[in-house]
Amino acid sequence: MQGRLMAAERMRRGRASAKAPAGLRHRGRALRGAPSTPPTNIIEAVLPQARDVIRRVREEDTGPLGRLLRSRPATRRPTSMRRPVSMRRMELMGRQVLVIRMARRRSGPAGMRGRALSPMPGRVPRGLSAIGRSRATPVVGAALMAAGIAVSRRLIARSGEAGRRDFGNRWSMVTVNCPPERLASRSDLPEPLARLGDAVEIRVSRAPGDRGTELGARLLEERRGRGGMMALLGGEDPRRAVRRALREAKALIEVGEVIRRGEVTPERPPRPAEKVMELAGRRGGRQ
Amino acid sequence: MKALCWEGVDKLDVQRVPDPQIVNDQDAIVKVTLSTTCGSDLHLINGFVPTMRPGDVMGHEFMGEIVEAGPGVRHRRVGDRVVVCSFIGCGRCWYCTHDQWSLCDNSNPNWELAQEVFGFELGGVYAYSHALGGFKGSHAEYIRVPFADYGTFLVPDDVDDLDALFASDAAPTGWMGADLGGVQPGDVVAVWGAGGVGQMAARAAELLGAEQVIVIDRLPERLAMTERHTGAETIDFSTTDVDAELRERTGGRGPDVCIEAVGMEAVGGNGQHAAEKIRRRLGRPQERPIALRQAIHACRKGGSVFILGVFGGSVDRFPLGAVMNKGMTVRGAQQHGHRYIPMLLERIAAGELSTSHLATHEFSLEGAPKGYQMFKNKQDGCVRAVFRPHG
Incomplete structure (x- = not known):
């Protein structure tokens, strides 16, 4: 019990000492306009953020996604010309995702007046393939879905616990199955963590019960670089490198090696749905 | 080598794929003697499990003979007849040391994706999507077995191959x-x-x-x-x-x-x-x-x-x-096989537990697609189709 209290106190102090990171402002901008309580209308809740993400990718991203978006007309079509959108939230593998469908293009105005939303053609698609089967541009669809995942996660987090908004520069944590003495000094850190040098701060503490040693790392403020959605899309999020270094350090301490996948399936261009899954994977790593 | 590959929903094909290699020091290469279908494979075949990729080798329930061992393998030797647990456990993380082997912290190289799916990652498993490691499966002539000291189990001489096979999963x-x-x-x-x-x-x-x-x-x-x-x-x-x-x-x-x-x-x-x-x-x-x-x-x-x-x-x-x-x-839970397999092999040897009757149909590797078809459609009383990659 005493150990648990100490651990709780440790965590409380750790969070309290976290400075408000610059990245929060960055993310806060993305969430501008979001209501303070979870809205019931998912379209109203997500569309502004989704548009903002696409706008930022169009304006700032130097990668292929940004180039592709910039090649499309930036101006919005008049309302009367826009195809109606249906959006709904569904669960995929335990996650809230947003499925966006553009209505079928009608031959004339009479068709548009007939029904606001046309039914989806053919069989109702499965899971992520909904994007591919809709009339939305796959890239835009992927971006919207990524935004949907991010915003849905945030809405869920907000509805559950208001205090979880300080997600900017959390400690990444792993628990290593070894005594704390094994990590008594910085020179004891395995190479993946040691390689990060002064870019990270490290903390080590005894885990409650027989659970070993809690090992944490986080980037120092000035080394954080770009984070958020841009880094996520570009695969450059430095926090991801910290998470991977922690995992590899844990594996090296516990088993002496980091398991590798070995021979991989022959390369082919990823499908849009797989690309979204990969993006979701980059968001993983919550230690 | 030849292997049965997943090529899409309801598409299986026997193809030539690269031979497995020792990637980590604690790996072994096992020559697959027997490999069997499992009901959970049908979820892959029917497209219920995402993160499968065309070319992925199927199969996770198998036994065979060690033909190569990495320099970090201490307790197994070339020539050992072994049954292999379908889940991969490192043997030294907190979960493995507490007999919750399928929750291993160190055996899933795709842990980031798995965390996003389940909140926390599972251990790796052979041929069960890239979210669970992306490891090649056992419906092949050879297979790489990580953490071989922990994931392979010596088959007693008085237990035959077919009985030992089902001690895998x-x-x-x-x-x-x-x-x-x-x-x-x-x-x-x-x-x-x-x-x-x-x-x-x-x-x-x-x-x-x-x-x-x-x-x-x-x-x-x-x-x-x-x-x-x-x-x-x-x-x-x-x-x-x-x-x-x-x-x-x-x-x-x-x-x-x-x-x-x-x-x-x-x-x-x-x-x-x-x-x-x-x-x-x-x-x-x-x-x-x-x-x-x-x-x-x-x-x-x-x-x-x-x-x-x-x-x-x-x-x-x-x-x-x-x-x-x-x-x-x-x-x-997914199976914590390492916890039970030694005891089960003893019970099989003692005649307390019969498993070989599950193998209702046998095929060569070339016949594996047909075997899965029979298994999926429960044709001819098929309970388990067993493949012999080396004839």
Whole structure:
């Protein structure tokens, strides 16, 4: 019990000492306009953020996604010309995702007046393939879905616990199955963590019960670089490198090696749905 | 080498793929002697599990001979006849040292993706999507086995290959359902599913002291096999009301422990299957927890339900009210095989546990697509199709 209290106190102090990171402002901008309580209308809740993400990718991203978006007309079509959108939230593998469908293009105005939303053609698609089967541009669809995942996660987090908004520069944590003495000094850190040098701060503490040693790392403020959605899309999020270094350090301490996948399936261009899954994977790593 | 590859939903093909290599020091290369189909493979074939990629080699339940060992392998040698656990465990993380091997911290190289899917990552497993490691499977001539000192088990001389084969997955999975389901001497245990895992769960319950074991399925040949090899009673759910039948057989109490060994593609009676099909057409989640719902409903007050069948994501219409109001314990896990395999091999050697009867059909690797077709469609009484990659 005493150990648990100490651990709780440790965590409380750790969070309290976290400075408000610059990245929060960055993310806060993305969430501008979001209501303070979870809205019931998912379209109203997500569309502004989704548009903002696409706008930022169009304006700032130097990668292929940004180039592709910039090649499309930036101006919005008049309302009367826009195809109606249906959006709904569904669960995929335990996650809230947003499925966006553009209505079928009608031959004339009479068709548009007939029904606001046309039914989806053919069989109702499965899971992520909904994007591919809709009339939305796959890239835009992927971006919207990524935004949907991010915003849905945030809405869920907000509805559950208001205090979880300080997600900017959390400690990444792993628990290593070894005594704390094994990590008594910085020179004891395995190479993946040691390689990060002064870019990270490290903390080590005894885990409650027989659970070993809690090992944490986080980037120092000035080394954080770009984070958020841009880094996520570009695969450059430095926090991801910290998470991977922690995992590899844990594996090296516990088993002496980091398991590798070995021979991989022959390369082919990823499908849009797989690309979204990969993006979701980059968001993983919550230690 | 030749291997059976997943090429898309309902598409399997035997192809030439690169030979496996020692990637980590603690790897071994196993020449596959026998490899078998598993009901959970059908979830991959039917497209229920995302993150599969064309070219992925199928198969996770196998045995064979070590033909190469990495420099970090201390307790196995070339020539050892071994059965290999389908889950990969490092043996030294907190979960492995606490006998929860399928939750291993260090055996899934795709942990980031798995964390996003489940909240925390699982251990790696052979041929079960890239979220669970992306490892090549055993329906091949050779396979790479990471952490070989922990994941391979020497087969006693008096246990033949076919018996040892099912100690890889079906037997330990079934045993775990009875063990962690909390079967006590004198209990009444009901098992949904008379496939390989269900039959093993039924036999495990008997060996753990259950006084009455009842297995529920709809296929007469499987029900007959279950009665013949495990001694359990059976119920054909296609001809009777399972709930009423269980009450009648248990003095109105309901089973003490219910083990669900079916998974997300259950077939139900009373229009449930049709309802699930409609939900599928409407784009709702496709997992069909029909057997699980029935188990929770039938279980006695304060009883225990263990989920052995594989589920991938979320299911709707989960009877949470029954769980809460009846004071039930619901538990599930992928198999912690390392915990049980040595004991199971001893029981097989002692004649307490029979497994080879599950192998109803044998094929070469070239015949594997046909084997899966028969297994999937339950043709010719197929319970398990077994492949011999080296003839």
